[in-house]
Amino acid sequence: MCTMIAHQVKIEGRGKSGPDWIEVREAYVSYDHPYDLPLEHALNIDFVNEAVGPSARVAVELSVDAARQLVKTIQAVLAQADERGVLEDRPLAAVSASCSVQS
Amino acid sequence: MHTYQTNQYEGMIAETVTMRGHNGDIINAYVARPLGAGPFPGMIVIHHAPGWDEWYRECTRRFAHHGLVAISPNLYFRDGHGTPEDVGAKVRAAGGAPDARVLGDLDGANAWLRSQPYLTRKVGIFGTCSGGRQAFLAGCKLKGLDAIIECWGGRVVMSKEELTPNQPAAPIDFTKDLSAPLLGLFGLEDKSPTPEQVDQHEAELKKHGKNFEFHRYAGAGHGFFYYDRAAYRQEQAVDGWKKVFAFLDKNLR
Numbered sequence: 001m002c003t004m005i006a007h008q009v010k011i012e013g014r015g016k017s018g019p020d021w022i023e024v025r026e027a028y029v030s031y032d033h034p035y036d037l038p039l040e041h042a043l044n045i046d047f048v049n050e051a052v053g054p055s056a057r058v059a060v061e062l063s064v065d066a067a068r069q070l071v072k073t074i075q076a077v078l079a080q081a082d083e084r085g086v087l088e089d090r091p092l093a094a095v096s097a098s099c100s101v102q103s
Numbered sequence: 104m105h106t107y108q109t110n111q112y113e114g115m116i117a118e119t120v121t122m123r124g125h126n127g128d129i130i131n132a133y134v135a136r137p138l139g140a141g142p143f144p145g146m147i148v149i150h151h152a153p154g155w156d157e158w159y160r161e162c163t164r165r166f167a168h169h170g171l172v173a174i175s176p177n178l179y180f181r182d183g184h185g186t187p188e189d190v191g192a193k194v195r196a197a198g199g200a201p202d203a204r205v206l207g208d209l210d211g212a213n214a215w216l217r218s219q220p221y222l223t224r225k226v227g228i229f230g231t232c233s234g235g236r237q238a239f240l241a242g243c244k245l246k247g248l249d250a251i252i253e254c255w256g257g258r259v260v261m262s263k264e265e266l267t268p269n270q271p272a273a274p275i276d277f278t279k280d281l282s283a284p285l286l287g288l289f290g291l292e293d294k295s296p297t298p299e300q301v302d303q304h305e306a307e308l309k310k311h312g313k314n315f316e317f318h319r320y321a322g323a324g325h326g327f328f329y330y331d332r333a334a335y336r337q338e339q340a341v342d343g344w345k346k347v348f349a350f351l352d353k354n355l356r
Contacts, residue, residue, distance in 0.1 A: 002152060002232055002257030002295040002325070004267060006196050028196030033153060033232070033325075035118050035188050039331030040294060040325050048190045054185035 003041060006030035015047040022056050025049050029083035034061035043067035054072065108192035114138030117160075122215040125207020130180035132212060133160055135167035141221035147248075148175035149230030149237050149319035151326075152199060154191030155179060157328060166229070171355070172222055176212045178205055185247045197307065199233060201269040208239045213248065218294050225249040225355040229347070232257060232326060236274055240283060243277035243300060252286045252347055255325055257295035260303050267354055278307040285315040286350040288343045290323030291337075318346055 024047040034042035042061045049056035060099050062070065069083045081087045117135035124130040133155075137143060146166045149161040150225055154178045166173035178200050179190050194200055209228065216226055227250035230238035233255025242251035258265060261273035272336040278295040286310070289301045296304070301319065308315045320327065328343060 004258070004265070004270065006198055008196050028192065030195050032195055035153060035191075040334065044192075044195070046196065048193070050193075054183045054189035057189050057192060059192065060213050 003030075003032045005032060011047070013047070017056070017058050022052070022058070023049055024056075024058060025051065035059070037061040037063070039063065115164065115296060117164050117167065120174075120215075122174070122211055124176060124180070124211040125204045126202050128181070130177055130208060130211075132174050132176040132215070133163050134174045135164040136172040136221065137167055137170055139221075141172070142223040143170055143172045143221055143225035144174040144223050144249075144351070145216035145219075146171040146351075146355075147209055147216070147226065147228040148173050149205075149209065149228065149234030149241075150175055150178060151230070151232035151234050152191065152195065153232075154187035156187035156191070158331060162229075169351075171227075171321075171351070172216060172219065173214055174186070174212045176208045178208055181310075198269045202237070202271065203241045205237050206241060206244055209237070209312075210245050213245065215249070223355075227252065227351055227355050228267075229254070231255060231328060234350050239281075239285070240274040240277065242283055243274065243280040245341055246282065247285045250351060251281070251283050252288075252350065253285060255290060255293055255296065255329065256344070257286075257325070259296060260300040269346075275307050278313065279311045281308070281311070281315075283314075284350070284354050285313065287315065287317040288346065289317065289319050290325060290327050290339070291319050292324035293320050295325060316346075316350070318343070 011027045013024050014021045026048050028046040030044045031041055034044055044061050047058040084096050107211040114139055115135060117356050120132055120134050121129050122132050148163045163173045163175045168247055180193050182190055182194050213226055216222055226248060228238045228241055228248050229252040231254040235253040236259050239253045239256055239259055242248055259274045291298050292340040305317050324334055326332055326334040328340045329335055
């Protein structure tokens, strides 16, 4: 793209793409040309699973203000959950293993 | 510009082909050409950063409609296959396609064109966005190009902080090696390249006595040819295409 401002991060989670949920293992975060949002540049997040291929992708494109609000909101929600002692701060792999043992 | 008459026969073939790119790798490409023995000038069409998409297929056919054999190599071939958008998003996250690989693929496209029996001896190159930058870079680094069209090439001018492993050098630093006439089209409201960067680009071309013409459009930003984007500017785009075909008539015919 034209700015080439992009970062990649390993994540654990699920994303909904069409009618189906997919496992997402990486997130691509960039400030560059969006595909659909009518702005020259946007904060783009692609939740992907590289092992599956380029089509395993859940994408969002945000304005700068929306991206900043989202970051604040995520931090606020996590802080509130932490204060209430309900934060399940452990890797997904460990949760899956635990579920497997219980069943 | 080639203007068809209503009583004229017209035909075109457009299809996916394979070609050898960087390091001799086989990649795919989209080719469009007028029917007939020719000979026709050639055109290398560099897709933009968002991907090897429908706009670029139409753009390739547009050059064929105007009497050129046009080839658009899939510069993201090695990044996997899916919709152009999904593959483009992957390349976006990786910081864009590496310059060295792109140049190898563009050189391969030139060789493919020059091996065809219906080609004249002249080949031009066209690109928009990152492809505009790559078109200018190709004009400086590759041999065998006769006309360079750079549309709003972002990051031709790069600070040291902007250099990356994929784009390790600023194309402006190779200006002295530009080997063919250059047409540049830019929007004055663009942020990449900014009007100031276009001015620097122009100053460097003048410094080295290069054959070039730049056109700057008021009321247009980045990507003003893209009719499927909010950035589209009808009046500026129509004039820009006229400039493109006039430039090709002058340099490839």
